[in-house]
Amino acid sequence: xxxxxxxxxxxxxxxxxxxxxxxxxxxxxxxxxxxxxxxxxxxxxxxxxxxxxxxxxxxxxxxxxxxxxxxxxxxxxxxxxxxxxxxxxxxxxxxxxxxxxxxxxxxxxxxxxxxxxxxxxxxxxxxxxxxxxxxxxxxxxxxxxxxxxx
Numbered sequence: 297x298x299x300x301x302x303x304x305x306x307x308x309x310x311x312x313x314x315x316x317x318x319x320x321x322x323x324x325x326x327x328x329x330x331x332x333x334x335x336x337x338x339x340x341x342x343x344x345x346x347x348x349x350x351x352x353x354x355x356x357x358x359x360x361x362x363x364x365x366x367x368x369x370x371x372x373x374x375x376x377x378x379x380x381x382x383x384x385x386x387x388x389x390x391x392x393x394x395x396x397x398x399x400x401x402x403x404x405x406x407x408x409x410x411x412x413x414x415x416x417x418x419x420x421x422x423x424x425x426x427x428x429x430x431x432x433x434x435x436x437x438x439x440x441x442x443x444x445x446x
Contacts, residue, residue: 315415318422332412339405346401347373350394358387373398 316323323331350369354360360368360380368378372395382388 315412316419318419322419323416328412328416335408335412339408342401342405342408343373346398350398353390353394354387357390358382358384369394373401375399375402 347366347369350373351362351365354365354368355362358365358368358380364380368380368391371377371379372391375398377395378391382391
């Protein structure tokens with residue numbers, strides 16, 4: 297099934313990046329682990345880019361050394377708070393916005409990490425529910441057929 301306005305190739309790429317529909321079979325374990333690795337890589341990349349933003353911000357706006365800028369950015373990104381005393385207004389403003397940004401990055405990274413796991417659990421639930429509904433329909437059909445014969 298093609299998504300509206302998408303070519304066959306674009307649909308294939310879209311399906312590889314997104315999750316399978318609940319009516320489709322459960323992804324094999326190997327493919328699921330590969331998907332989990334891709335999502336973990338995306339979360340890691342998000343954190344690494346955010347860390348780099350913090351390092352460059354502390355370096356440029358507060359004039360910290362590379363190691364001190366790295367430490368302060370890591371501590372804020374990890375939710376611990378800055379280590380060094382901030383001396384400039386620009387550095388203080390950067391630290392306040394970077395702290396808010398870091399909190400959002402943390403929430404997004406956690407969401408990216410748990411999305412494939414949560415999807416798999418919900419997918420298993422839907423498959424079990426669909427199987428139960430199909431068995432109930434088959435039992436009703438058999439009951440109707442035996443009632444017609446009898």
